[in-house]
Amino acid sequence: MDGAQKLKQQVRNEFMEYLTLHKHRKTPERFAILDHIYSVRGHFDMDSLYNSMIEVNFRVSRATLYNTIQLLLDCGLVVKHQFGANISKYERAYGNENHDHLICTTCGEVREMTGDLLTPTQLKKIRKFKVSYYSTYIYGTCSKCIHAKRMELRRLERKNEIRQQKKGGNQAKK
Numbered sequence: 001m002d003g004a005q006k007l008k009q010q011v012r013n014e015f016m017e018y019l020t021l022h023k024h025r026k027t028p029e030r031f032a033i034l035d036h037i038y039s040v041r042g043h044f045d046m047d048s049l050y051n052s053m054i055e056v057n058f059r060v061s062r063a064t065l066y067n068t069i070q071l072l073l074d075c076g077l078v079v080k081h082q083f084g085a086n087i088s089k090y091e092r093a094y095g096n097e098n099h100d101h102l103i104c105t106t107c108g109e110v111r112e113m114t115g116d117l118l119t120p121t122q123l124k125k126i127r128k129f130k131v132s133y134y135s136t137y138i139y140g141t142c143s144k145c146i147h148a149k150r151m152e153l154r155r156l157e158r159k160n161e162i163r164q165q166k167k168g169g170n171q172a173k174k
C-alpha cells in the first residue's frame with residue numbers, strides 16, 4: 001500500500017469509528033464521498049465538490065453531500081475555513097502539509113503557500129499541546145489589487161491635472 005492508499009484507509013477507519021460511536025448509518029455513499037475528498041487536493045466548496053463528483057460519474061444528491069460534509073466536519077476529517085464574511089472553503093484535514101493561506105481582502109483571492117512558518121522547535125514550544133497540523137491565515141492585498149489601485153490613483157490624478165490645466169487655460173483668457 002502506498003502513502004495515499006494508507007491515508008485513505010486510515011481516514012476510512014476513523015470515519016467508521018465515528019459513525020459507530022454516534023450511531024449514524026454507514027452508507028456506501030458516505031464512504032465514497034470521503035474517498036473522493038481524499039483524492040483531491042486543495043480547497044473546495046459545495047458546488048465544486050458536487051461538480052467534481054459528477055465528473056467522475058458519481059451521482060449523489062446535494063442533500064447527501066451536505067449532510068456527509070457536516071459529519072466529516074464533526075469528526076475532524078474535513079476542515080472548514082472562513083476566509084472572509086462570504087467566503088468559506090473546505091479542505092481535507094490530513095495529508096495536507098502544513099500550509100498558510102494568503103487572503104486578499106480586496107478581491108477575496110486565496111492562495112496557498114507551503115513553507116513552514118513555524119519551525120519544528122517553535123512547534124515543540126507550544127506547551128501541553130500535541131500539534132497534528134496547522135494552517136495560518138495571512139490577510140493582505142494581492143499584487144493584482146495593488147496594481148489596480150495604483151492604476152486607478154494614477155487615472156484620477158491625471159484627470160485632476162487636466163481639469164487644473166483647463167482651469168488655468170480659462171483664467172489666462174480672461
Ligand SMILES: [Zn+2]
Binds near residue numbers: 105107108141144145
Ligand atoms: Zn486581490
Ligand SMILES: [Zn+2]
Binds near residue numbers: 042043091135
Ligand atoms: Zn488550505
